[in-house]
Amino acid sequence: MKNYLLDERIFQYPESFKKLIELNLVDFDCWYLLDSEWALSLYKGLQERYPSRKLIPFAKRGDCDDTACFEIGKGNKVQLIHDFAAEGWEQRKEFNDLGMGRICGKMHDRL
Numbered sequence: 318m319k320n321y322l323l324d325e326r327i328f329q330y331p332e333s334f335k336k337l338i339e340l341n342l343v344d345f346d347c348w349y350l351l352d353s354e355w356a357l358s359l360y361k362g363l364q365e366r367y368p369s370r371k372l373i374p375f376a377k378r379g380d381c382d383d384t385a386c387f388e389i390g391k392g393n394k395v396q397l398i399h400d401f402a403a404e405g406w407e408q409r410k411e412f413n414d415l416g417m418g419r420i421c422g423k424m425h426d427r428l
Contacts, residue, residue: 319343320353321375323360328373331393333415347379359384359400367404372396383409 321338322330337343343350351359351374359374363386371389378384382400387393397409 321350321356322353323356323373327360328387328389330375330387331415333393334375334387337415345376348376348385349379350376363398363400366401367398367407369404372398374398 321343322335337350355377356374359377360372363370363372363374363384372386373389374384374386376385382402384398384400386396386398388396393414395412395415397411398407399409400407
């Protein structure tokens with residue numbers, strides 16, 4: 318089974334996220350969870366592009382640069398980030414939790 322978690326010394330993932338992985342719910346139509354190698358690469362890139370934020374990427378949309386992230390210091394909230402946008406313009410939306418069915422639907426509806 319693939320690993321979808323970054324080093325937990327960097328971030329403590331919500332149990333709801335771990336449950337998605339346990340159930341192998343890793344592909345949601347045009348959204349998919351990032352394996353740990355790709356998540357680490359995006360994590361480093363997000364740190365460079367948005368140095369004032371502490372974003373932990375966990376899912377990516379296949380047809381654009383939208384990335385779902387947790388943010389250190391914001392609990393279980395999910396940040397929808399349009400990666401590569403100018404700093405200050407990257408935030409698309411914030412969700413209170415990981416309700417992926419609801420989040421995926423709203424993320425998909427925005428197009």
